[in-house]
Amino acid sequence: MPPSRWATSAEDDARLAKEKEEKRRRKAEKARKLEQQQKEAEAAAAVAAQNQPQDDEQSEQRPSKRRRLSPELDDDAPPKLLRFDAGGWSKSRSVENYDKLNDIEEGTYGWVARATDLTTGKVVALKRLKLEPNDRSGLPVTGLREIQILKDCRHRNIVSMEEVVVGDDTHRLDNSIFLVLEFVEHDLKSILEDMPEPFLSSEIKQILLQLTAGTAYLHANWILHRDLKTSNLLLNNRGQLKIADFGMARYVGDPPPAKLTSLVVTLWYRSPELLLGVKTYGAAVDMWSVGCIFGELLTREPLLQGKNEVDQMSKIFELCGVPTDESWPGFRRLPNARSLRLPKNTLTTGSVIRARFPNMTSAGAGLLNELLSLDPERRPTAKAMLQHEYFRQDPKPKPETMFPTFPSKAGQERRRRHEPHAPGRGEAASFGDADFTGILQGRDKEERGAGFSLRMV
Numbered sequence: 001m002p003p004s005r006w007a008t009s010a011e012d013d014a015r016l017a018k019e020k021e022e023k024r025r026r027k028a029e030k031a032r033k034l035e036q037q038q039k040e041a042e043a044a045a046a047v048a049a050q051n052q053p054q055d056d057e058q059s060e061q062r063p064s065k066r067r068r069l070s071p072e073l074d075d076d077a078p079p080k081l082l083r084f085d086a087g088g089w090s091k092s093r094s095v096e097n098y099d100k101l102n103d104i105e106e107g108t109y110g111w112v113a114r115a116t117d118l119t120t121g122k123v124v125a126l127k128r129l130k131l132e133p134n135d136r137s138g139l140p141v142t143g144l145r146e147i148q149i150l151k152d153c154r155h156r157n158i159v160s161m162e163e164v165v166v167g168d169d170t171h172r173l174d175n176s177i178f179l180v181l182e183f184v185e186h187d188l189k190s191i192l193e194d195m196p197e198p199f200l201s202s203e204i205k206q207i208l209l210q211l212t213a214g215t216a217y218l219h220a221n222w223i224l225h226r227d228l229k230t231s232n233l234l235l236n237n238r239g240q241l242k243i244a245d246f247g248m249a250r251y252v253g254d255p256p257p258a259k260l261t262s263l264v265v266t267l268w269y270r271s272p273e274l275l276l277g278v279k280t281y282g283a284a285v286d287m288w289s290v291g292c293i294f295g296e297l298l299t300r301e302p303l304l305q306g307k308n309e310v311d312q313m314s315k316i317f318e319l320c321g322v323p324t325d326e327s328w329p330g331f332r333r334l335p336n337a338r339s340l341r342l343p344k345n346t347l348t349t350g351s352v353i354r355a356r357f358p359n360m361t362s363a364g365a366g367l368l369n370e371l372l373s374l375d376p377e378r379r380p381t382a383k384a385m386l387q388h389e390y391f392r393q394d395p396k397p398k399p400e401t402m403f404p405t406f407p408s409k410a411g412q413e414r415r416r417r418h419e420p421h422a423p424g425r426g427e428a429a430s431f432g433d434a435d436f437t438g439i440l441q442g443r444d445k446e447e448r449g450a451g452f453s454l455r456m457v
């Protein structure tokens, strides 16, 4: 009788053992190769990092004779996708490696503190990741996006993240994850509130230029910030601006996802299409916020301070005019626009931006006007804005190194703010059938009346 198919002979045993041995050897070889590749990649990254221009230290050691004021982006370069370094997961270090110096911001929402790295002595900012009560089972997607985006971004006008650390009590998720950020002395909101004199035109230009360069970098890398405002813009003592707070940011593709939440961006900086409930939107929402920030730099006051969504919309219409089918084709199709009652008076459809900023050059007022276009399609992209006449006209943007320094509040005591927060989830307010017909009453009188004239430039 032939032996059973399943019976193993001594020969079989020997063959199996040999095969096993061979498999083990191949596996070890593969692991060795992988490790070597990883080492090489790390070395290359280190070299690249060293060669990275415009490092703070470098610019301090070698002030170049001619300052480069032109934007960072190479015009002709196709948009690049960011690299995600796969692998390399390792255990996060503990927050115990840092020693807290003082709170920078402590509110019901967030917590940011100044701290020193105990091993290197370097001063950093620690930001506790926000978690909501119903998120206890895991990290909210917004927190993961904030980490992912900060991890991917490397630009002189974007705040840099050094690492993510965890608290010791990992069972208490709400208390346990911290972003370690480069420490930046000021935020723009605190400076604007405290400065005795307004910024000079050349300073405003430099700040706006850096904000635009940072925004152009984000948009070129498919990131929408969705909460640009002065308290999320940091300024260091060397006149460098850094965009911070990616708690509302996300990656979008082209075409953008069909259904995005319109409940983004702090009310005062929120674009009309978001207020009208648009579901598909793009980089233009950030450009609206850039326009609001530009206005705020000029007056040291937030430009459009609505008390609620309907009031915000009225304030926008008062400044920019009421939309028409010509000025904003298709706006009527937006969810909150269907029941909107608008004044019929043609006097209400023009913008009064130039009149509100009579001291601006026509290039400056023109740029502000373009940024605050009701129709998102008419706002300039960040990349296009970098080439705007406004930045080339005199006075030229003031070199960063010539910027005034300000006493840092972040380096001292904590403070509380008076401004609306970035929207939370599920707070959507509907317009109902809000009536805007009365908002611009009297504009015709204003135009003729004493002390107020529309300047036509």
Ligand SMILES: Nc1ncnc2c1ncn2[C@@H]1O[C@H](COP(=O)(O)OP(=O)(O)O)[C@@H](O)[C@H]1O
Residues within 6 Å of the ligand: 104, 105, 109, 110, 111, 112, 125, 127, 159, 181, 182, 183, 184, 185, 186, 187, 231, 232, 234, 244, 245, 246, 247, 410
């Ligand atoms: N890297 C930093 N260096 C110094 N201060 C910072 C830094 N990041 C944030 N801050 C301060 O903390 C405040 C809140 O930080 P932010 O990232 O905007 O968190 P939140 O999501 O709570 O608004 C900022 O307005 C700024 O004043």
Ligand SMILES: [Mg+2]
Residues within 6 Å of the ligand: 231, 232, 245
């Ligand atoms: Mg913030």
